[in-house]
Amino acid sequence: MEVSDLPTERRKHRRLQLKGDGVALLRTPSSHKTIVGEIMDISVDGVSFRYISGEEPDHGPSELSLVSADHSFYLGSLPIRTVSDLEMAKIPFGSVSTRRRGLKFGKMGLLGMLILFLYVAISLCNNGSSTAYAAEQAVSHESSAETVNEGGHGNSQGADRKGDLLDLLYRFMNFALLVIILGWGMKKAGVKNLLASRVKDIRQKLDELKSEKAAFESKYRDIEERLRAFEEEKKRIIEEYKSEGQAEKDKIVAEAKARVKQIIDQAELIIQQEMQSARDRLKQEVVDLAAEKAQDILSKRITDDDQDKLVDEFIERVGKLH
């Protein structure tokens, strides 16, 4: 970004002109460079200083430190943002030039703000001005609207310190009047009673909360007791199931044993039957073979006399049937 492209410095707060009353040290950690310059003006919003530079300016993230002229005050590591960096004059016979850099303060804590005010006040004192100006800056910081109005006066009041002091006096009186009216109004409105009532309410609420806490503790103990009872019941049920399981197991084993015995008995019976059947078959085969053999032998050996004898026996038996 070119310097000329940087936004124009437009601080809302009044500037205090300082000529050789303070030194600004701008340190850029990324490039390890430190610029030392003379503070030209300062406000609670920002600061500008001039410095001599022979290089291209570095506008990266930087930290600002302010040192008073008599080295009695030091304010370091202020968060800033560069809003302008203008070349003021070229030094003959070289590339060195005088530049003016305008910085805007970043967000600071209350302590940082107070120290800054203090620095401005010290600078004013060193510069032969009234310390009331620093107080005025503080008031103007709290009420930005007023500061904006006053900002319209510009640098003309910076020259007239007396007028500033009167203005500061009026403001102080105004503020004091505001405080008195506010105190009277609060008394009239019974803020004390309100606060007392509030305290009472809070105490009552606290008591309620305590009773609720006690109730919850009681409930907690009750739940704890039930949980304990539940655990015991769980153990009892598990034991019961274990005993039932054991009984069932014993029953199954007994049934299985009985079944095994039955199967063995049945198998033995079947074996006996099969053996008997085999014996019978064998016997029948033997008888069949014997009968067949006997038939063959008789067929070969039977004679006519045998036949006649058989016929006679047959006729005799028929005769006996009558």
Place this chain on the structure above:
Amino acid sequence: LRGSKVTKRYAKALLGLGQEDGRFEEYGKDLKDFTEFCSNNEEFRNVIANQVFPVEDRKAILKTVMVKSHFSDTVKHFLSLLLDKNRIGAIEEITRHYERLTDEISNIARAEIITAKPLKEEAQKKLVNALEDLTSKTIRAELSEDSGLIGGMIVKIGDLVLNGSVKAQLEGLKESLKRGEYS
């Protein structure tokens, strides 16, 4: 079964006629002769029993045979009727039933005698006498041989069976052994 009933009916009808005129034995003999003729002349039997041929032709053939036969007129008419009713093919069965009926009327029992070896005449007479004593009927023996009997004989009279064969005795012995009666 239906054919059997029909043949019995025809046999009874002829017997009724025979009993009326007292010639049932002669009719029986004629039927037996015709049945034997049919058995000896298979072609003749096939022709007269086959309905493929016209009934007039078959009747003409039968008539030709009848003319040359000594059969009584009743039997001739009976055979002609059988041919008209397409029952001539059952002549053997009708003849058997007719004989059975005439046997009952004449108190005759037919005994089927099966022997392992030829039966001697003397033994046959003794057997017939014994059977006649047993059945109180005149026995007409029908002899046959079966070497499978090994020895002895079998006599069948109607439903009565007298088994005196060696084979039957062997079978009985075998069954007794199987039943363990001798163990």
